[in-house]
Amino acid sequence: MAEKCLLSVEDLKTYFYTKAGVVKAVDGVSFNIREGEALGLAGESGSGKSITCLSILRLVPQPAGRIVSGKIRFQGEDLLDKDNVEMMKLRGKKIAMILQDPLMSLNPVYTIGNQVSEAFKLDGLKGGIGIKQKVVEVLSRVKIPSAERRLKDYPFQFSGGMRQRTAAAIAIARNPSLLIADEPTTSLDVTIQDQFLRLLKEMQKQNHMGLLLITHDLGIVAESCDRVAIMYAGKIVEIGTVRRVYENPTHPYTQALMKALPKLGTRSKKFYQIIGEPPDLSDLPSGCSFHPRCPKQLYICKEKYPPLTPIEGGGYASCWLLNERV
């Protein structure tokens, strides 16, 4: 642990109070990210990854969503103790975010130049040549070709990849210490995906940023992260270094995910499939949420949720199989 802890999330619970009942989107999530470290947060759709991100920025959709309990320590301060103005000053400056859909995350009725310069204006810079130079500079950093001539373009005149890079430019404009990227490559072509991930890594190295990368693509995690946390039904079921988790997955869910990854060089005609559906978050199964789909379930799995247990080789997993007394 050479690096200082940048972000530590402890037992975070974010629930949505809907007419149909309480949806436990994030239900007791804990993890931490050190300075300059990249943590991958992986899981199926609806496992609570995005809500975890939005909770960190305190941007959970109101009024249905609420952070019920937990702590989010960022550079030593609990973000949940901060008022709205303090949070606002933190967003973009210390913690920045890249959203999922590059086609939708830029405002369609303002020029690229306008939207990128907004970030600098928030830093108190007045308009003019100084800002324009900075905008061009940051756009060139994300490899927008001939950026200077494209400042007056609107988002619809940019390709999907360029739009996502512009969103990345806005995110890194103020040199944040933590970058949250919520499935940043999902809607991009595979070739563009790869380019974008490289860019993300490059920016992370240059600025020594912490990175929280949300994805459902385990290949992307392997490529760009140091550690990985696997989420299932609002909880982290396994966390550890990428190498350890990939080579030696412990939780049955992680094992199933690894099995489901298509591998090069094998000739199997069928993909491995996890039986069943992810559970309804407003009506979770008793005990371990994964037990109805688990090939190795025990009696106790229906009764009690397994605690996070340290694993040989680093990291944690929450599964009764790791508990010697069972």
Add this chain to the structure above:
Amino acid sequence: MRRYALRRTLLGIITVVIVSMIIFIATRLSGDVAILIAPPDASDAEIQEIRVQLGLNKPIPYQYYVFVRNALKGDFGRSIRYNRPAIDVLLDRFFGTVELVGTAFIVSIVTGVLLGTLSATRRGTWLDQSGKLFALLGQSMPGFWVGIMLILVFSVNLGLLPTSGRDGISHLLLPSFSMAWYSIASIMRVTRSSMMDVMDSEYIKMARSKGNPEYIVIWKHGLKNALIPVIALAGVQLANLLGGAVIIENVFNWPGLGSMIVDAIYARDYPLVQAGVFFISIFLIALNLIVDLLFGFIDPRITYE
């Protein structure tokens, strides 16, 4: 863009021509003007003389041709009732209507957009609830009745504001509000729902995650996107207001085009009716064109092909 504007202008001219034909024929279907103008004891010969004087003995297509030829020179004939050029009578009244409708229109847009946005961003609060009630009332009550009730309360009972006439802001308040209430309500509703859609979108999340204060998120990033359907509605509302002016001007005895046209119709003062309706239709067509061109300024994705 220029080509589009040109094409729309041409289409507008065609519309004006069709409108003028309809007005022309309709005014002539409504009865014999000569009998009305003539004194009650006039002989048939005298009535016939008046017809010849006014050109009414000629076939209708020829009369139309004369009308168009003169109209192009700015001559809409003489008002029978006032015995002055129709265009002069009309221009006297035109600015009265512009003042009334213009005020009502600006009030509708500013209030409607403001209340709609506040309502959408403070969903479920007392402000939202009272906004909804205000909109419901505005959309359920006819403007002329609102006008009469306002006169009853503010002029008769409280004695605060004048009941009729056109003389400064105090005279303008009641008629413009009784006209605007309905428009405020519809603009408010459309703004509210459009704004609610917009506030759920990704770029709003993005605007927030950049660290923008909420007022920039709402009024800069949200509103400009939410305005597109509002502008479309504003065009329709302006037409409604112009139509409604006919009634409200009568309720408040406001010297405008609306009351002028109604009086002219009763008096069978057909040159004045023609001129008035003609003017209003040109006005409306021009406004529609402006509204359509405005879209392009608000949303750069809209191109005019």
